[in-house]
Amino acid sequence: MDDMERAQERALFDTGLAVQRQVGRLRTGGPRLIDRVSGAVLCRACEEPIPVDRLKAQPGCDQCAPCARLEEQQQMALRGGRRGWR
Numbered sequence: 001m002d003d004m005e006r007a008q009e010r011a012l013f014d015t016g017l018a019v020q021r022q023v024g025r026l027r028t029g030g031p032r033l034i035d036r037v038s039g040a041v042l043c044r045a046c047e048e049p050i051p052v053d054r055l056k057a058q059p060g061c062d063q064c065a066p067c068a069r070l071e072e073q074q075q076m077a078l079r080g081g082r083r084g085w086r
């Protein structure tokens with residue numbers, strides 16, 4: 001029985017990791033993705049290399065410009081939506 005429970009927990013854990021990877025764009029902080037070959041910083045949303053110019057302009061950024069803009073718009077929409085409920 002214990003083995004069964006462990007297996008179920010393990011399955012849940014794996015699923016959680018997969019989901020986390022899919023919704024990675026919504027998670028902030030944590031280590032940035034680095035391309036092992038080129039050493040470039042990768043966008044945490046689309047996993048494309050972030051242009052060096054953008055990294056120079058915003059050293060802490062972990063998203064490319066289009067994804068950052070998209071997330072900003074989504075967050076603004078969320079905030080606006082919440083305000084609208086009051």
Ligand SMILES: [Zn+2]
Binds near residue numbers: 064066067
């Ligand atoms: Zn991106």
